[in-house]
Amino acid sequence: MLRIVLPFIALLMVMTIAALSRLQAFELPDSARQRHVVFSQGADRLEGTLLLPDGISSPPVVLLVHGDGAQDRWSAGGYLPLVNYLLSQGIAVFSWDKPGVGSSSGNWLAQTMADRADEATRALEKLKALPELQNSPLGFLGFSQAGWVVPRASRQSRADFAVLIGAAINWRSQGFYFMRQRLLSEGVPDGEISKALADETEAFDKQYSRQAVERPCLSHCNRQDFERRNALADAREDIRKMTTPVLLLMGEADRNVDSDESVERWKESLPANTPRCLRQVSGATHGLLRSALFDYQLTSQWPLCKQGAFLMLGQKAYAPGVLPGVADWIHRQRCHVEL
Structure with a gap:
Protein backbone atom coordinates (compact mmCIF):
# COMPACT_ATOMS: atom_id res chain seq x y z
CA MET A 1 0.00 0.00 0.00
CA LEU A 2 2.83 2.41 0.88
CA ARG A 3 4.34 1.96 -2.59
CA ILE A 4 1.05 3.14 -4.09
CA VAL A 5 0.45 6.02 -1.67
CA LEU A 6 3.89 7.64 -1.85
CA PRO A 7 3.87 8.23 -5.65
CA PHE A 8 0.33 9.60 -5.33
CA ILE A 9 1.41 12.02 -2.60
CA ALA A 10 4.41 13.10 -4.67
CA LEU A 11 2.17 13.72 -7.68
CA LEU A 12 -0.27 15.70 -5.54
CA MET A 13 2.58 17.85 -4.21
CA VAL A 14 3.83 18.56 -7.72
CA MET A 15 0.32 19.53 -8.85
CA THR A 16 -0.11 21.78 -5.82
CA ILE A 17 3.19 23.54 -6.44
CA ALA A 18 2.30 24.02 -10.10
CA ALA A 19 -1.11 25.45 -9.18
CA LEU A 20 0.40 27.87 -6.67
CA SER A 21 2.97 29.04 -9.21
CA ARG A 22 0.17 29.79 -11.68
CA LEU A 23 -1.77 31.72 -9.02
CA GLN A 24 1.31 33.89 -8.47
CA ALA A 25 0.64 35.29 -11.93
CA PHE A 26 -2.21 37.23 -10.30
CA GLU A 27 0.05 38.88 -7.71
CA LEU A 28 2.41 41.78 -8.30
CA PRO A 29 5.96 40.47 -7.86
CA ASP A 30 7.93 41.62 -4.83
CA SER A 31 10.94 42.19 -7.08
CA ALA A 32 9.21 44.87 -9.14
CA ARG A 33 9.80 48.46 -8.15
CA GLN A 34 6.49 50.29 -7.79
CA ARG A 35 5.93 54.00 -8.19
CA HIS A 36 2.69 55.87 -7.58
CA VAL A 37 2.04 58.28 -10.48
CA VAL A 38 -0.59 61.03 -10.61
CA PHE A 39 -1.42 63.15 -13.66
CA SER A 40 -4.25 65.41 -14.76
CA GLN A 41 -6.46 65.63 -17.81
CA GLY A 42 -8.86 68.55 -17.73
CA ALA A 43 -10.51 68.56 -14.32
CA ASP A 44 -9.76 64.87 -13.71
CA ARG A 45 -7.04 63.76 -11.30
CA LEU A 46 -5.88 60.33 -12.46
CA GLU A 47 -3.89 57.87 -10.37
CA GLY A 48 -1.92 54.85 -11.48
CA THR A 49 1.00 52.56 -10.78
CA LEU A 50 4.31 52.29 -12.62
CA LEU A 51 5.99 48.90 -12.29
CA LEU A 52 9.68 48.73 -13.13
CA PRO A 53 11.56 45.44 -13.65
CA ASP A 54 14.25 45.01 -11.02
CA GLY A 55 17.86 45.55 -12.02
CA ILE A 56 17.19 47.04 -15.46
CA SER A 57 17.97 50.66 -16.29
CA SER A 58 15.99 52.53 -18.98
CA PRO A 59 13.58 49.66 -19.75
CA PRO A 60 10.93 50.05 -22.44
CA VAL A 61 7.66 51.18 -20.87
CA VAL A 62 4.21 50.12 -22.00
CA LEU A 63 1.11 52.11 -20.98
CA LEU A 64 -2.05 50.01 -20.78
CA VAL A 65 -5.14 51.52 -22.41
CA HIS A 66 -8.39 49.98 -21.23
CA GLY A 67 -11.28 48.74 -23.27
CA ASP A 68 -14.90 49.52 -22.38
CA GLY A 69 -16.31 49.66 -18.86
CA ALA A 70 -15.48 50.98 -15.41
CA GLN A 71 -11.98 49.53 -15.15
CA ASP A 72 -9.39 50.06 -12.45
CA ARG A 73 -5.67 50.03 -13.25
CA TRP A 74 -5.31 46.23 -13.29
CA SER A 75 -8.84 45.49 -14.57
CA ALA A 76 -9.82 43.71 -11.34
CA GLY A 77 -6.67 41.60 -11.60
CA GLY A 78 -7.35 40.36 -15.12
CA TYR A 79 -4.28 42.14 -16.54
CA LEU A 80 -1.84 40.69 -14.04
CA PRO A 81 -0.72 37.55 -15.94
CA LEU A 82 0.15 39.80 -18.90
CA VAL A 83 1.77 42.41 -16.64
CA ASN A 84 3.91 39.81 -14.88
CA TYR A 85 5.03 38.35 -18.19
CA LEU A 86 6.09 41.77 -19.48
CA LEU A 87 8.01 42.47 -16.26
CA SER A 88 9.78 39.12 -16.62
CA GLN A 89 10.91 40.23 -20.08
CA GLY A 90 12.41 43.48 -18.79
CA ILE A 91 9.46 45.68 -19.79
CA ALA A 92 8.03 48.29 -17.41
CA VAL A 93 4.24 48.70 -17.19
CA PHE A 94 2.10 51.70 -16.30
CA SER A 95 -1.65 51.63 -15.87
CA TRP A 96 -4.16 53.98 -14.26
CA ASP A 97 -7.71 53.92 -12.96
CA LYS A 98 -10.30 55.27 -15.37
CA PRO A 99 -11.96 58.57 -14.36
CA GLY A 100 -14.35 57.94 -11.48
CA VAL A 101 -12.94 54.45 -10.83
CA GLY A 102 -10.64 53.46 -7.97
CA SER A 103 -8.54 56.44 -6.93
CA SER A 104 -9.20 58.61 -10.01
CA SER A 105 -11.68 61.48 -10.03
CA GLY A 106 -14.10 62.28 -12.84
CA ASN A 107 -16.56 60.22 -14.89
CA TRP A 108 -15.40 57.92 -17.67
CA LEU A 109 -18.92 57.98 -19.16
CA ALA A 110 -18.39 61.68 -19.96
CA GLN A 111 -15.50 60.85 -22.31
CA THR A 112 -15.42 60.73 -26.08
CA MET A 113 -12.75 58.65 -27.77
CA ALA A 114 -10.86 61.90 -28.49
CA ASP A 115 -10.98 62.66 -24.75
CA ARG A 116 -9.55 59.22 -24.02
CA ALA A 117 -6.75 59.80 -26.54
CA ASP A 118 -5.91 63.13 -24.88
CA GLU A 119 -5.83 61.37 -21.50
CA ALA A 120 -3.46 58.67 -22.80
CA THR A 121 -1.28 61.40 -24.30
CA ARG A 122 -1.04 63.18 -20.93
CA ALA A 123 -0.12 59.90 -19.27
CA LEU A 124 2.76 59.25 -21.67
CA GLU A 125 3.99 62.83 -21.37
CA LYS A 126 3.97 62.47 -17.58
CA LEU A 127 6.16 59.36 -17.78
CA LYS A 128 8.52 60.99 -20.26
CA ALA A 129 9.25 63.63 -17.63
CA LEU A 130 10.34 61.10 -14.97
CA PRO A 131 14.15 61.14 -14.56
CA GLU A 132 14.49 57.34 -14.51
CA LEU A 133 12.68 57.04 -17.86
CA GLN A 134 14.57 59.72 -19.80
CA ASN A 135 16.21 57.09 -22.05
CA SER A 136 13.32 54.62 -22.16
CA PRO A 137 11.19 53.97 -25.24
CA LEU A 138 7.52 54.45 -24.35
CA GLY A 139 4.41 53.16 -26.08
CA PHE A 140 0.85 51.96 -25.69
CA LEU A 141 -0.78 48.54 -25.34
CA GLY A 142 -4.53 48.87 -25.80
CA PHE A 143 -7.54 46.58 -25.81
CA SER A 144 -10.73 46.62 -27.87
CA GLN A 145 -12.12 50.17 -27.53
CA ALA A 146 -8.51 51.37 -27.48
CA GLY A 147 -8.68 50.88 -31.24
CA TRP A 148 -10.17 54.39 -31.34
CA VAL A 149 -7.76 55.75 -28.73
CA VAL A 150 -4.24 54.50 -29.46
CA PRO A 151 -3.85 55.65 -33.11
CA ARG A 152 -4.57 59.27 -32.12
CA ALA A 153 -2.67 59.15 -28.82
CA SER A 154 0.38 57.59 -30.51
CA ARG A 155 0.56 60.46 -32.97
CA GLN A 156 -0.08 63.17 -30.38
CA SER A 157 2.49 61.83 -27.92
CA ARG A 158 5.05 60.65 -30.50
CA ALA A 159 5.03 57.19 -28.94
CA ASP A 160 7.85 54.81 -29.84
CA PHE A 161 5.59 51.79 -30.43
CA ALA A 162 1.99 50.64 -30.17
CA VAL A 163 0.28 47.30 -29.58
CA LEU A 164 -3.45 46.78 -30.15
CA ILE A 165 -5.43 43.71 -29.15
CA GLY A 166 -8.95 43.12 -30.51
CA ALA A 167 -9.07 46.68 -31.86
CA ALA A 168 -12.36 48.05 -33.13
CA ILE A 169 -12.57 50.29 -36.20
CA ASN A 170 -16.11 51.66 -36.56
CA ALA A 233 -16.45 56.98 -33.87
CA ASP A 234 -14.23 55.63 -36.66
CA ALA A 235 -10.51 54.99 -36.34
CA ARG A 236 -9.54 55.18 -40.01
CA GLU A 237 -8.73 58.90 -40.14
CA ASP A 238 -6.28 58.55 -37.26
CA ILE A 239 -4.81 55.34 -38.69
CA ARG A 240 -4.09 57.19 -41.95
CA LYS A 241 -1.91 59.64 -40.00
CA MET A 242 -0.15 57.06 -37.85
CA THR A 243 3.63 56.74 -38.12
CA THR A 244 4.19 54.84 -34.87
CA PRO A 245 5.33 51.21 -35.37
CA VAL A 246 2.20 49.17 -34.62
CA LEU A 247 1.42 45.55 -33.76
CA LEU A 248 -2.23 44.62 -34.32
CA LEU A 249 -3.35 41.22 -33.01
CA MET A 250 -6.90 40.02 -33.66
CA GLY A 251 -8.32 36.72 -32.48
CA GLU A 252 -9.82 34.64 -35.27
CA ALA A 253 -12.59 33.59 -32.87
CA ASP A 254 -13.37 37.17 -31.77
CA ARG A 255 -17.09 37.46 -30.96
CA ASN A 256 -16.92 41.20 -30.20
CA VAL A 257 -15.06 42.73 -33.15
CA ASP A 258 -14.90 41.50 -36.74
CA SER A 259 -11.22 40.50 -36.94
CA ASP A 260 -11.29 40.21 -40.75
CA GLU A 261 -12.60 43.75 -41.09
CA SER A 262 -10.13 45.22 -38.60
CA VAL A 263 -7.08 43.69 -40.28
CA GLU A 264 -8.31 44.70 -43.74
CA ARG A 265 -9.06 48.31 -42.71
CA TRP A 266 -5.65 48.65 -41.07
CA LYS A 267 -3.97 47.31 -44.21
CA GLU A 268 -5.89 49.82 -46.35
CA SER A 269 -5.44 52.83 -44.07
CA LEU A 270 -1.97 52.64 -42.53
CA PRO A 271 0.67 54.74 -44.36
CA ALA A 272 2.98 52.60 -46.48
CA ASN A 273 6.12 53.61 -44.57
CA THR A 274 4.74 52.86 -41.11
CA PRO A 275 6.30 49.70 -39.60
CA ARG A 276 3.57 47.20 -38.89
CA CYS A 277 2.68 43.65 -37.94
CA LEU A 278 -1.00 42.98 -38.61
CA ARG A 279 -1.97 39.44 -37.61
CA GLN A 280 -4.93 37.24 -36.86
CA VAL A 281 -4.24 34.71 -34.14
CA SER A 282 -5.78 31.28 -34.62
CA GLY A 283 -7.62 29.75 -31.70
CA ALA A 284 -7.87 33.13 -29.93
CA THR A 285 -10.72 35.18 -28.50
CA HIS A 286 -11.31 38.94 -28.41
CA GLY A 287 -8.74 39.23 -25.60
CA LEU A 288 -6.44 36.62 -27.24
CA LEU A 289 -7.24 33.91 -24.71
CA ARG A 290 -7.56 30.30 -25.89
CA SER A 291 -10.93 30.13 -27.63
CA ALA A 292 -11.29 26.42 -26.86
CA LEU A 293 -11.70 27.41 -23.21
CA PHE A 294 -12.89 31.03 -23.15
CA ASP A 295 -15.25 31.41 -26.12
CA TYR A 296 -17.48 34.13 -24.64
CA GLN A 297 -18.25 37.74 -25.50
CA LEU A 298 -17.90 39.01 -21.92
CA THR A 299 -15.95 37.78 -18.91
CA SER A 300 -19.14 38.31 -16.88
CA GLN A 301 -20.54 35.33 -18.83
CA TRP A 302 -17.84 32.96 -17.60
CA PRO A 303 -19.20 30.15 -15.42
CA LEU A 304 -17.28 29.34 -12.24
CA CYS A 305 -15.36 26.55 -13.97
CA LYS A 306 -13.98 29.05 -16.54
CA GLN A 307 -13.09 31.55 -13.84
CA GLY A 308 -11.21 28.77 -12.08
CA ALA A 309 -9.51 27.73 -15.32
CA PHE A 310 -8.26 31.29 -15.88
CA LEU A 311 -6.86 31.43 -12.35
CA MET A 312 -5.15 28.06 -12.71
CA LEU A 313 -3.75 28.72 -16.17
CA GLY A 314 -2.50 32.27 -15.65
CA GLN A 315 -0.26 33.16 -18.60
CA LYS A 316 -1.07 29.80 -20.22
CA ALA A 317 -4.64 31.06 -20.73
CA TYR A 318 -3.38 33.14 -23.67
CA ALA A 319 -3.23 31.62 -27.13
CA PRO A 320 0.24 30.24 -27.99
CA GLY A 321 2.75 32.82 -29.16
CA VAL A 322 0.77 35.87 -28.04
CA LEU A 323 2.83 36.95 -25.04
CA PRO A 324 6.25 36.39 -26.70
CA GLY A 325 4.92 38.20 -29.77
CA VAL A 326 3.92 41.25 -27.75
CA ALA A 327 7.26 41.36 -25.92
CA ASP A 328 9.20 40.98 -29.20
CA TRP A 329 7.38 43.93 -30.70
CA ILE A 330 7.95 46.17 -27.68
CA HIS A 331 11.69 45.38 -27.65
CA ARG A 332 12.47 45.13 -31.36
CA GLN A 333 9.35 45.94 -33.43
CA ARG A 334 9.63 42.47 -34.93
CA CYS A 335 6.79 40.17 -36.02
CA HIS A 336 6.99 37.02 -33.91
CA VAL A 337 7.29 33.98 -36.17
CA GLU A 338 4.89 31.81 -34.12
CA LEU A 339 1.89 34.13 -34.39
Whole structure:
Protein backbone atom coordinates (compact mmCIF):
# COMPACT_ATOMS: atom_id res chain seq x y z
CA MET A 1 0.00 0.00 0.00
CA LEU A 2 2.83 2.41 0.88
CA ARG A 3 4.34 1.96 -2.59
CA ILE A 4 1.05 3.14 -4.09
CA VAL A 5 0.45 6.02 -1.67
CA LEU A 6 3.89 7.64 -1.85
CA PRO A 7 3.87 8.23 -5.65
CA PHE A 8 0.33 9.60 -5.33
CA ILE A 9 1.41 12.02 -2.60
CA ALA A 10 4.41 13.10 -4.67
CA LEU A 11 2.17 13.72 -7.68
CA LEU A 12 -0.27 15.70 -5.54
CA MET A 13 2.58 17.85 -4.21
CA VAL A 14 3.83 18.56 -7.72
CA MET A 15 0.32 19.53 -8.85
CA THR A 16 -0.11 21.78 -5.82
CA ILE A 17 3.19 23.54 -6.44
CA ALA A 18 2.30 24.02 -10.10
CA ALA A 19 -1.11 25.45 -9.18
CA LEU A 20 0.40 27.87 -6.67
CA SER A 21 2.97 29.04 -9.21
CA ARG A 22 0.17 29.79 -11.68
CA LEU A 23 -1.77 31.72 -9.02
CA GLN A 24 1.31 33.89 -8.47
CA ALA A 25 0.64 35.29 -11.93
CA PHE A 26 -2.21 37.23 -10.30
CA GLU A 27 0.05 38.88 -7.71
CA LEU A 28 2.41 41.78 -8.30
CA PRO A 29 5.96 40.47 -7.86
CA ASP A 30 7.93 41.62 -4.83
CA SER A 31 10.94 42.19 -7.08
CA ALA A 32 9.21 44.87 -9.14
CA ARG A 33 9.80 48.46 -8.15
CA GLN A 34 6.49 50.29 -7.79
CA ARG A 35 5.93 54.00 -8.19
CA HIS A 36 2.69 55.87 -7.58
CA VAL A 37 2.04 58.28 -10.48
CA VAL A 38 -0.59 61.03 -10.61
CA PHE A 39 -1.42 63.15 -13.66
CA SER A 40 -4.25 65.41 -14.76
CA GLN A 41 -6.46 65.63 -17.81
CA GLY A 42 -8.86 68.55 -17.73
CA ALA A 43 -10.51 68.56 -14.32
CA ASP A 44 -9.76 64.87 -13.71
CA ARG A 45 -7.04 63.76 -11.30
CA LEU A 46 -5.88 60.33 -12.46
CA GLU A 47 -3.89 57.87 -10.37
CA GLY A 48 -1.92 54.85 -11.48
CA THR A 49 1.00 52.56 -10.78
CA LEU A 50 4.31 52.29 -12.62
CA LEU A 51 5.99 48.90 -12.29
CA LEU A 52 9.68 48.73 -13.13
CA PRO A 53 11.56 45.44 -13.65
CA ASP A 54 14.25 45.01 -11.02
CA GLY A 55 17.86 45.55 -12.02
CA ILE A 56 17.19 47.04 -15.46
CA SER A 57 17.97 50.66 -16.29
CA SER A 58 15.99 52.53 -18.98
CA PRO A 59 13.58 49.66 -19.75
CA PRO A 60 10.93 50.05 -22.44
CA VAL A 61 7.66 51.18 -20.87
CA VAL A 62 4.21 50.12 -22.00
CA LEU A 63 1.11 52.11 -20.98
CA LEU A 64 -2.05 50.01 -20.78
CA VAL A 65 -5.14 51.52 -22.41
CA HIS A 66 -8.39 49.98 -21.23
CA GLY A 67 -11.28 48.74 -23.27
CA ASP A 68 -14.90 49.52 -22.38
CA GLY A 69 -16.31 49.66 -18.86
CA ALA A 70 -15.48 50.98 -15.41
CA GLN A 71 -11.98 49.53 -15.15
CA ASP A 72 -9.39 50.06 -12.45
CA ARG A 73 -5.67 50.03 -13.25
CA TRP A 74 -5.31 46.23 -13.29
CA SER A 75 -8.84 45.49 -14.57
CA ALA A 76 -9.82 43.71 -11.34
CA GLY A 77 -6.67 41.60 -11.60
CA GLY A 78 -7.35 40.36 -15.12
CA TYR A 79 -4.28 42.14 -16.54
CA LEU A 80 -1.84 40.69 -14.04
CA PRO A 81 -0.72 37.55 -15.94
CA LEU A 82 0.15 39.80 -18.90
CA VAL A 83 1.77 42.41 -16.64
CA ASN A 84 3.91 39.81 -14.88
CA TYR A 85 5.03 38.35 -18.19
CA LEU A 86 6.09 41.77 -19.48
CA LEU A 87 8.01 42.47 -16.26
CA SER A 88 9.78 39.12 -16.62
CA GLN A 89 10.91 40.23 -20.08
CA GLY A 90 12.41 43.48 -18.79
CA ILE A 91 9.46 45.68 -19.79
CA ALA A 92 8.03 48.29 -17.41
CA VAL A 93 4.24 48.70 -17.19
CA PHE A 94 2.10 51.70 -16.30
CA SER A 95 -1.65 51.63 -15.87
CA TRP A 96 -4.16 53.98 -14.26
CA ASP A 97 -7.71 53.92 -12.96
CA LYS A 98 -10.30 55.27 -15.37
CA PRO A 99 -11.96 58.57 -14.36
CA GLY A 100 -14.35 57.94 -11.48
CA VAL A 101 -12.94 54.45 -10.83
CA GLY A 102 -10.64 53.46 -7.97
CA SER A 103 -8.54 56.44 -6.93
CA SER A 104 -9.20 58.61 -10.01
CA SER A 105 -11.68 61.48 -10.03
CA GLY A 106 -14.10 62.28 -12.84
CA ASN A 107 -16.56 60.22 -14.89
CA TRP A 108 -15.40 57.92 -17.67
CA LEU A 109 -18.92 57.98 -19.16
CA ALA A 110 -18.39 61.68 -19.96
CA GLN A 111 -15.50 60.85 -22.31
CA THR A 112 -15.42 60.73 -26.08
CA MET A 113 -12.75 58.65 -27.77
CA ALA A 114 -10.86 61.90 -28.49
CA ASP A 115 -10.98 62.66 -24.75
CA ARG A 116 -9.55 59.22 -24.02
CA ALA A 117 -6.75 59.80 -26.54
CA ASP A 118 -5.91 63.13 -24.88
CA GLU A 119 -5.83 61.37 -21.50
CA ALA A 120 -3.46 58.67 -22.80
CA THR A 121 -1.28 61.40 -24.30
CA ARG A 122 -1.04 63.18 -20.93
CA ALA A 123 -0.12 59.90 -19.27
CA LEU A 124 2.76 59.25 -21.67
CA GLU A 125 3.99 62.83 -21.37
CA LYS A 126 3.97 62.47 -17.58
CA LEU A 127 6.16 59.36 -17.78
CA LYS A 128 8.52 60.99 -20.26
CA ALA A 129 9.25 63.63 -17.63
CA LEU A 130 10.34 61.10 -14.97
CA PRO A 131 14.15 61.14 -14.56
CA GLU A 132 14.49 57.34 -14.51
CA LEU A 133 12.68 57.04 -17.86
CA GLN A 134 14.57 59.72 -19.80
CA ASN A 135 16.21 57.09 -22.05
CA SER A 136 13.32 54.62 -22.16
CA PRO A 137 11.19 53.97 -25.24
CA LEU A 138 7.52 54.45 -24.35
CA GLY A 139 4.41 53.16 -26.08
CA PHE A 140 0.85 51.96 -25.69
CA LEU A 141 -0.78 48.54 -25.34
CA GLY A 142 -4.53 48.87 -25.80
CA PHE A 143 -7.54 46.58 -25.81
CA SER A 144 -10.73 46.62 -27.87
CA GLN A 145 -12.12 50.17 -27.53
CA ALA A 146 -8.51 51.37 -27.48
CA GLY A 147 -8.68 50.88 -31.24
CA TRP A 148 -10.17 54.39 -31.34
CA VAL A 149 -7.76 55.75 -28.73
CA VAL A 150 -4.24 54.50 -29.46
CA PRO A 151 -3.85 55.65 -33.11
CA ARG A 152 -4.57 59.27 -32.12
CA ALA A 153 -2.67 59.15 -28.82
CA SER A 154 0.38 57.59 -30.51
CA ARG A 155 0.56 60.46 -32.97
CA GLN A 156 -0.08 63.17 -30.38
CA SER A 157 2.49 61.83 -27.92
CA ARG A 158 5.05 60.65 -30.50
CA ALA A 159 5.03 57.19 -28.94
CA ASP A 160 7.85 54.81 -29.84
CA PHE A 161 5.59 51.79 -30.43
CA ALA A 162 1.99 50.64 -30.17
CA VAL A 163 0.28 47.30 -29.58
CA LEU A 164 -3.45 46.78 -30.15
CA ILE A 165 -5.43 43.71 -29.15
CA GLY A 166 -8.95 43.12 -30.51
CA ALA A 167 -9.07 46.68 -31.86
CA ALA A 168 -12.36 48.05 -33.13
CA ILE A 169 -12.57 50.29 -36.20
CA ASN A 170 -16.11 51.66 -36.56
CA TRP A 171 -18.56 52.01 -33.65
CA ARG A 172 -21.64 51.37 -35.78
CA SER A 173 -20.42 48.25 -37.56
CA GLN A 174 -18.81 46.87 -34.41
CA GLY A 175 -22.15 47.12 -32.59
CA PHE A 176 -23.94 45.22 -35.34
CA TYR A 177 -21.24 42.53 -35.40
CA PHE A 178 -21.51 42.13 -31.62
CA MET A 179 -25.29 41.84 -31.88
CA ARG A 180 -25.11 39.25 -34.66
CA GLN A 181 -22.63 37.11 -32.72
CA ARG A 182 -24.79 37.29 -29.60
CA LEU A 183 -27.90 36.19 -31.50
CA LEU A 184 -25.98 33.36 -33.18
CA SER A 185 -24.78 32.10 -29.79
CA GLU A 186 -28.39 32.13 -28.56
CA GLY A 187 -29.47 29.96 -31.50
CA VAL A 188 -31.66 32.58 -33.18
CA PRO A 189 -32.56 31.56 -36.78
CA ASP A 190 -30.81 33.41 -39.62
CA GLY A 191 -34.01 35.03 -40.86
CA GLU A 192 -34.78 36.51 -37.49
CA ILE A 193 -31.20 37.71 -37.12
CA SER A 194 -31.38 39.50 -40.48
CA LYS A 195 -34.62 41.24 -39.51
CA ALA A 196 -33.28 42.23 -36.09
CA LEU A 197 -30.15 43.71 -37.66
CA ALA A 198 -32.19 45.61 -40.26
CA ASP A 199 -34.39 47.06 -37.52
CA GLU A 200 -31.34 47.96 -35.43
CA THR A 201 -29.65 49.64 -38.40
CA GLU A 202 -32.70 51.79 -39.10
CA ALA A 203 -33.04 52.76 -35.43
CA PHE A 204 -29.33 53.55 -35.12
CA ASP A 205 -29.26 55.85 -38.13
CA LYS A 206 -32.35 57.73 -36.94
CA GLN A 207 -31.11 58.10 -33.38
CA TYR A 208 -27.47 59.05 -33.95
CA SER A 209 -27.39 62.00 -36.30
CA ARG A 210 -24.36 64.30 -36.18
CA GLN A 211 -26.43 66.85 -34.27
CA ALA A 212 -27.52 64.25 -31.70
CA VAL A 213 -23.94 63.02 -31.20
CA GLU A 214 -22.61 66.53 -30.58
CA ARG A 215 -25.30 67.38 -28.01
CA PRO A 216 -23.78 67.65 -24.49
CA CYS A 217 -25.07 65.68 -21.52
CA LEU A 218 -27.99 67.28 -19.71
CA SER A 219 -26.40 66.58 -16.32
CA HIS A 220 -24.14 63.75 -15.13
CA CYS A 221 -23.26 61.71 -18.23
CA ASN A 222 -24.65 58.17 -18.15
CA ARG A 223 -24.15 55.08 -20.30
CA GLN A 224 -26.71 56.25 -22.83
CA ASP A 225 -24.84 59.54 -23.20
CA PHE A 226 -21.54 57.70 -23.60
CA GLU A 227 -22.88 55.57 -26.43
CA ARG A 228 -24.60 58.53 -28.11
CA ARG A 229 -21.54 60.79 -28.02
CA ASN A 230 -19.28 58.06 -29.45
CA ALA A 231 -21.75 56.53 -31.92
CA LEU A 232 -19.97 57.91 -35.01
CA ALA A 233 -16.45 56.98 -33.87
CA ASP A 234 -14.23 55.63 -36.66
CA ALA A 235 -10.51 54.99 -36.34
CA ARG A 236 -9.54 55.18 -40.01
CA GLU A 237 -8.73 58.90 -40.14
CA ASP A 238 -6.28 58.55 -37.26
CA ILE A 239 -4.81 55.34 -38.69
CA ARG A 240 -4.09 57.19 -41.95
CA LYS A 241 -1.91 59.64 -40.00
CA MET A 242 -0.15 57.06 -37.85
CA THR A 243 3.63 56.74 -38.12
CA THR A 244 4.19 54.84 -34.87
CA PRO A 245 5.33 51.21 -35.37
CA VAL A 246 2.20 49.17 -34.62
CA LEU A 247 1.42 45.55 -33.76
CA LEU A 248 -2.23 44.62 -34.32
CA LEU A 249 -3.35 41.22 -33.01
CA MET A 250 -6.90 40.02 -33.66
CA GLY A 251 -8.32 36.72 -32.48
CA GLU A 252 -9.82 34.64 -35.27
CA ALA A 253 -12.59 33.59 -32.87
CA ASP A 254 -13.37 37.17 -31.77
CA ARG A 255 -17.09 37.46 -30.96
CA ASN A 256 -16.92 41.20 -30.20
CA VAL A 257 -15.06 42.73 -33.15
CA ASP A 258 -14.90 41.50 -36.74
CA SER A 259 -11.22 40.50 -36.94
CA ASP A 260 -11.29 40.21 -40.75
CA GLU A 261 -12.60 43.75 -41.09
CA SER A 262 -10.13 45.22 -38.60
CA VAL A 263 -7.08 43.69 -40.28
CA GLU A 264 -8.31 44.70 -43.74
CA ARG A 265 -9.06 48.31 -42.71
CA TRP A 266 -5.65 48.65 -41.07
CA LYS A 267 -3.97 47.31 -44.21
CA GLU A 268 -5.89 49.82 -46.35
CA SER A 269 -5.44 52.83 -44.07
CA LEU A 270 -1.97 52.64 -42.53
CA PRO A 271 0.67 54.74 -44.36
CA ALA A 272 2.98 52.60 -46.48
CA ASN A 273 6.12 53.61 -44.57
CA THR A 274 4.74 52.86 -41.11
CA PRO A 275 6.30 49.70 -39.60
CA ARG A 276 3.57 47.20 -38.89
CA CYS A 277 2.68 43.65 -37.94
CA LEU A 278 -1.00 42.98 -38.61
CA ARG A 279 -1.97 39.44 -37.61
CA GLN A 280 -4.93 37.24 -36.86
CA VAL A 281 -4.24 34.71 -34.14
CA SER A 282 -5.78 31.28 -34.62
CA GLY A 283 -7.62 29.75 -31.70
CA ALA A 284 -7.87 33.13 -29.93
CA THR A 285 -10.72 35.18 -28.50
CA HIS A 286 -11.31 38.94 -28.41
CA GLY A 287 -8.74 39.23 -25.60
CA LEU A 288 -6.44 36.62 -27.24
CA LEU A 289 -7.24 33.91 -24.71
CA ARG A 290 -7.56 30.30 -25.89
CA SER A 291 -10.93 30.13 -27.63
CA ALA A 292 -11.29 26.42 -26.86
CA LEU A 293 -11.70 27.41 -23.21
CA PHE A 294 -12.89 31.03 -23.15
CA ASP A 295 -15.25 31.41 -26.12
CA TYR A 296 -17.48 34.13 -24.64
CA GLN A 297 -18.25 37.74 -25.50
CA LEU A 298 -17.90 39.01 -21.92
CA THR A 299 -15.95 37.78 -18.91
CA SER A 300 -19.14 38.31 -16.88
CA GLN A 301 -20.54 35.33 -18.83
CA TRP A 302 -17.84 32.96 -17.60
CA PRO A 303 -19.20 30.15 -15.42
CA LEU A 304 -17.28 29.34 -12.24
CA CYS A 305 -15.36 26.55 -13.97
CA LYS A 306 -13.98 29.05 -16.54
CA GLN A 307 -13.09 31.55 -13.84
CA GLY A 308 -11.21 28.77 -12.08
CA ALA A 309 -9.51 27.73 -15.32
CA PHE A 310 -8.26 31.29 -15.88
CA LEU A 311 -6.86 31.43 -12.35
CA MET A 312 -5.15 28.06 -12.71
CA LEU A 313 -3.75 28.72 -16.17
CA GLY A 314 -2.50 32.27 -15.65
CA GLN A 315 -0.26 33.16 -18.60
CA LYS A 316 -1.07 29.80 -20.22
CA ALA A 317 -4.64 31.06 -20.73
CA TYR A 318 -3.38 33.14 -23.67
CA ALA A 319 -3.23 31.62 -27.13
CA PRO A 320 0.24 30.24 -27.99
CA GLY A 321 2.75 32.82 -29.16
CA VAL A 322 0.77 35.87 -28.04
CA LEU A 323 2.83 36.95 -25.04
CA PRO A 324 6.25 36.39 -26.70
CA GLY A 325 4.92 38.20 -29.77
CA VAL A 326 3.92 41.25 -27.75
CA ALA A 327 7.26 41.36 -25.92
CA ASP A 328 9.20 40.98 -29.20
CA TRP A 329 7.38 43.93 -30.70
CA ILE A 330 7.95 46.17 -27.68
CA HIS A 331 11.69 45.38 -27.65
CA ARG A 332 12.47 45.13 -31.36
CA GLN A 333 9.35 45.94 -33.43
CA ARG A 334 9.63 42.47 -34.93
CA CYS A 335 6.79 40.17 -36.02
CA HIS A 336 6.99 37.02 -33.91
CA VAL A 337 7.29 33.98 -36.17
CA GLU A 338 4.89 31.81 -34.12
CA LEU A 339 1.89 34.13 -34.39
